Amino acid sequence: MELRVNASGTPDLSGAPSKMSTFDKNAVEESIRLKESSGGSVTIITVGRSDAKKTVKEALAMGGDRGYLVVVVAEPDPHDSLTTAYLLARAIERAGPFDLVLCAEGSSDIYAGQVGPMLSEWLALPFLGYVRKVEIKDRVIRCEQTLEESVRVLEAELPALVSVVSEINEPRYPTLLQIMQASKKPIEEVGSELLIDGRAPPRLVTTVGMTAHAMSRKRVIFEGSPEATSRKLVEALRSEGVLKR
Amino acid sequence: MNSVAREVATAGRELAESLSGEQLFVVTERSRAGEGAGKVLLVDGGEEVEGDPDLIAEALARAATKKRPSAILVGATRTGRIVAARLAAKLRLGCLSDVYRLRLQGTSIVGDRDVFAGKVVAEVKADLPCVATVKVGTYPMMSEGRTGLEVEEVGSLHRGVRLVETLEKRESTTDLRGASVIVSAGRGFRTKEDLRLAEDLAKALGGALGCSRPLSSDYGWLPEELHIGLTGVTVKPSLYFALGISGQLQHVAGIKESKVIAAVNTDRDAPIFQVADYGIVGDLYQVVPAILEILKG
Ligand SMILES: Cc1cc2nc3c(=O)[nH]c(=O)nc-3n(C[C@H](O)[C@H](O)[C@H](O)COP(=O)(O)OP(=O)(O)OC[C@H]3O[C@@H](n4cnc5c(N)ncnc54)[C@H](O)[C@@H]3O)c2cc1C
Ligand SMILES: Nc1ncnc2c1ncn2[C@@H]1O[C@H](COP(=O)(O)O)[C@@H](O)[C@H]1O
Numbered sequence: 001m002e003l004r005v006n007a008s009g010t011p012d013l014s015g016a017p018s019k020m021s022t023f024d025k026n027a028v029e030e031s032i033r034l035k036e037s038s039g040g041s042v043t044i045i046t047v048g049r050s051d052a053k054k055t056v057k058e059a060l061a062m063g064g065d066r067g068y069l070v071v072v073v074a075e076p077d078p079h080d081s082l083t084t085a086y087l088l089a090r091a092i093e094r095a096g097p098f099d100l101v102l103c104a105e106g107s108s109d110i111y112a113g114q115v116g117p118m119l120s121e122w123l124a125l126p127f128l129g130y131v132r133k134v135e136i137k138d139r140v141i142r143c144e145q146t147l148e149e150s151v152r153v154l155e156a157e158l159p160a161l162v163s164v165v166s167e168i169n170e171p172r173y174p175t176l177l178q179i180m181q182a183s184k185k186p187i188e189e190v191g192s193e194l195l196i197d198g199r200a201p202p203r204l205v206t207t208v209g210m211t212a213h214a215m216s217r218k219r220v221i222f223e224g225s226p227e228a229t230s231r232k233l234v235e236a237l238r239s240e241g242v243l244k245r
Numbered sequence: 246m247n248s249v250a251r252e253v254a255t256a257g258r259e260l261a262e263s264l265s266g267e268q269l270f271v272v273t274e275r276s277r278a279g280e281g282a283g284k285v286l287l288v289d290g291g292e293e294v295e296g297d298p299d300l301i302a303e304a305l306a307r308a309a310t311k312k313r314p315s316a317i318l319v320g321a322t323r324t325g326r327i328v329a330a331r332l333a334a335k336l337r338l339g340c341l342s343d344v345y346r347l348r349l350q351g352t353s354i355v356g357d358r359d360v361f362a363g364k365v366v367a368e369v370k371a372d373l374p375c376v377a378t379v380k381v382g383t384y385p386m387m388s389e390g391r392t393g394l395e396v397e398e399v400g401s402l403h404r405g406v407r408l409v410e411t412l413e414k415r416e417s418t419t420d421l422r423g424a425s426v427i428v429s430a431g432r433g434f435r436t437k438e439d440l441r442l443a444e445d446l447a448k449a450l451g452g453a454l455g456c457s458r459p460l461s462s463d464y465g466w467l468p469e470e471l472h473i474g475l476t477g478v479t480v481k482p483s484l485y486f487a488l489g490i491s492g493q494l495q496h497v498a499g500i501k502e503s504k505v506i507a508a509v510n511t512d513r514d515a516p517i518f519q520v521a522d523y524g525i526v527g528d529l530y531q532v533v534p535a536i537l538e539i540l541k542g
Contacts, residue, residue, distance in 0.1 A: 078360075079369045081340065082333060105323075110360045110367075111475055112342035113326040114333075117298075121334035126405035129298065129327045142409065146462075147323045148470040149296065149417055153409040167463045204339030204375065208355065209368035215501055218522040221513075229525040230535035233507060236523050242426070242484040242505045244451050 018048055020055045023104035025062070025171035027164050030134060031102050032063035032172075038136055041065040043095050047072060047087045053187060060182040061174035067187035068095045070195060080205045081114035088115065089122035090195035095188075100141065101161040105130055116163035126156035129163045246270075246280040247417045249320035251386035254282040256347055256379045257318050258387065263349040264315055273304045278394060282387045285394045286312070290402040298324050300402045302331035307399035309336060314374060316354055318347075321378035322470075329378045339371035345383035345479070363475055363498025382422055382479035382499070415468045426452025427482045427503075429473060431496075432459050433489015433510065433529050437466040442533045443488055449540045455480065457490050474499035488529045492517025509533070 020028075031042045044059040046052050047070040056067035070091045077083075092101060101123070106113040120127035132151075133144040139158045144151060146165060174182070220236065222229040237243045246254070254270060261268035271286045272278055273294045278287045288308045294300045305328065309317060317332065319325040321343045333340035341347075344356030353370045356377060360367045371377070421427060428447040430440055440454075447454045454471065461472040473480055474496040485503035489510065490496060497520050500506060508521040509529045518524045525532050 079341070079358075079367070081330070081342070082337075085334070106476065108362070110342075110358075113323075114330040114340060114342050117327045117330035118334040118340075121331055127299070127327070127331070128406060130323045144412065146469065147296070148468070149322075149324075149415055150411050151413040152411050155407045155409050156405060165462060201334075201337050205341065205369060205371045207367050208370045210360075211366050211368075213359075213364055213366050213501065215497075215520055217506060217520055219518065219524070220522065221518055221524045221526060223513075223526045226525075226527055226531040226535040227538075229527055230532055230539055233523055233525055234536060234539050237484065237505065237507065240484075240505050240522075244426075 018052050018055055020058050021104060021106075021108035023106060023108070023164070023166050024059075026166050026168050027102045027104045028059045028062050028064065029169045029171040030164055031100075033169065034100070034134065034136065035063070040099065043068055043098070045088060045091050045095060046070070047084055047091070047192070049073075050189075053189075056187055057179075057182050058174075060185045060187075061179045062172055063174075063178075064185070066185055069187055069189045070192050071189050072192040077203070077206050078110050079112070079207050080203050081112055082118055082201045082205070083203055085115045085118035086122055086200050087192055087195050088119055090197070091190065092119075092123065094190070094195075099139075099158045100136075101125065101159070103161070103163050105163050105165050113163075116161065120161040123161065125159055125161040127161050127163075128154050128156060130165050131162050132165050132168050134162060134164075134168070246277075246282065246389055248386055248422055249322055249325070249381055249417075250280075251282065251389070252381065252384040252422070253318050253320045253379050254387040255384040257316075258282070260316055260318070260347060260349065260354070266315060269312070269314065271305065271308065273301050278396075279391070280389065282389055283392055285391055287394065287396045289396055289398050290400070291398070294402075295408070296324060297404070297406075297408065298327035298331065299405050302328045302335065303402045304399050305332050306335040308397050311397065316374060317376045319376070319378050321380050325378050329376045333376040336376075339375045341369050341371050341375065341377035343380045344369065344377055345380045347377065347379070359475060359498045362494035363501075364494060380479055381477075382481070386422060415470075417470065418468075420453035421455050421471065421473070421478055421480050424453035424480070424482050426450045426484045426486070427455045427473075427480055428452055428486040428488065429455040429457065429490060429500075430460060430467075430488050431457040431490030434460070434466075437464070439530075440466060442529065445537060446486065446488075446533055449537055450484070450486070452482070452484070452486075457496050487517055487521070488533065490517055491515050492520055 042064045044064040045068040103116040128143045131143040135142045288304045319329040347356045430443040475498045481502040483504040487508040506521045508517040508524045
């Protein structure tokens with residue numbers, strides 16, 4: 001989602017157009033590559049306002065086969081990942097049988113990294129998170145998971161859920177022709193209220209405030225020879241008292 | 246106890262105090278049972294959990310069902326984010342993610358977090374009991390000191406995913422936390438070997454080496470935990486030195502609280518100069534050696 005900030009410093013979210021999260025392009029790309037190598041079809045599913053249809057179309061232009069949009073009338077709290085994951089889970093079940101669910105490590109808006117693992121709980125699927133490489137053979141998925149402390153090779157039976165990291169691939173740019181063809185691909189829409197049932201989690205997380213971040217810095221710029229500029233910089237840092245010697 | 250756990254322990258102690266409650270340090274591996282900051286609970290699933298987020302989440306869920314904590318805090322590492330999210334879904338609890346400045350407000354916990362690439366700070370609230378991941382680098386590290394060990398047997402755990410092999414293991418460092426000077430490298434570096442320039446500068450300044458995300462993620466030149474920003478760690482040095490870093494919002498989100506920011510970049514219009522106190526428009530391959538020379542003299 002793109003964001004405007006009011007003169008008063010409060011962010012203005014109304015009317016901000018939604019667009020696909022950067023890392024979600026990696027997830028879409030990987031799904032299309034898997035389709036190209038192993039067959040099958042790709043369904044693009046998103047939960048959003050009705051203008052999220054644009055996002056779905058973007059993914060269809062990249063090579064998705066059909067779209068599924070869960071339309072929420074009032075914007076769900078962006079931090080209520082448990083509810084978003086629940087809506088996605090119900091939508092995925094309604095969309096039909098599947099072998100693999102792909103999402104990204106985190107969304108561009110909030111980068112919580114919560115929806116994927118929560119979704120795996122709602123769908124009772126094995127979860128392979130922060131994946132930089134995927135291989136599928138004989139209904140077994142093998143992934144390289146990259147964590148801070150280790151890189152691990154994991155395996156699970158399909159169906160499974162994977163969250164990808166950005167280095168997994170380079171997302172393709174759709175051609176004009178693909179963009180035009182995408183508008184003919186089917187997109188099913190369902191209202192979120194139809195998916196909320198007795199098992200839905202209570203809404204426990206809310207956003208209570210938003211402040212635009214302001215940072216004021218000195219912005220002194222030195223230009224010239226490496227020696228002269230370095231000397232000025234070192235002097236400036238000394239007088240700031242941030243150099244030990 | 247690793248550095249992340251020691252930060253989370255500080256956040257936990259603060260909350261426990263405001264709740265007039267007790268802080269319990271939970272470990273899922275026998276080898277860690279001797280560590281902690283206060284009372285330690287070893288959740289024993291009878292199996293080596295070995296950093297497996299699946300098993301950790303299940304073990305913690307079972308322990309939490311018995312112990313009924315008001316809040317469960319986890320470090321916002323990759324493993325931690327998976328554990329917290331799965332735990333919250335299993336227990337049907339609210340989950341705050343990547344939060345800092347956690348505080349009690351009535352029967353809820355409120356925390357701050359960076360959203361929209363760090364342009365905005367959101368205040369998020371979850372009703373108690375809840376789960377939260379604590380943004381790495383935002384709390385001071387608590388010193389160790391164990392006061393008691395309790396063992397909770399939780400029965401055998403279900404492994405949904407098989408570990409085939411571990412390709413790489415990396416030692417966890419505490420370099421960036423507490424560092425008063427950080428020299429950070431970006432894509433302005435052309436090869437991994439060239440990072441020696443940044444290391445030399447870090448050494449000369451008595452500081453630590455950090456990087457932008459592409460260097461750890463896309464190139465794998467440095468461990469993931471050294472990348473600074475939205476998806477990595479938050480740093481608060483007296484001096485942050487950005488070499489060949491463009492200064493995209495997601496990176497800057499992690500350096501906002503630096504006292505002084507200095508930058509070297511060939512591009513006069515690089516956004517890093519908008520958020521730097523001092524900048525040199527120049528080639529880091531020439532400027533860094535010149536700075537080193539001056540520091541030597
Ligand atoms: C959801 C999301 C989360 C993200 N989280 C993070 C994060 O936590 N941390 C992070 O760092 N990034 C993050 N990113 C990526 C971020 O958007 C940028 O792509 C990244 O920070 C750019 O890294 P860089 O500045 O090293 O590279 P570039 O943007 O390519 O900049 C390289 C700079 O080096 C300069 N340069 C080139 N040669 C020289 C030279 N010889 N001497 C001096 N300067 C030179 C160039 O002028 C340029 O400004 C995230 C992105 C997304 C979508
Ligand atoms: N509203 C949504 N619709 C579809 N997918 C989503 C939605 N929110 C999150 N996701 C997926 O879950 C990932 C992690 O999101 P988050 O937990 O918000 O960081 C995203 O990158 C998406 O792949």
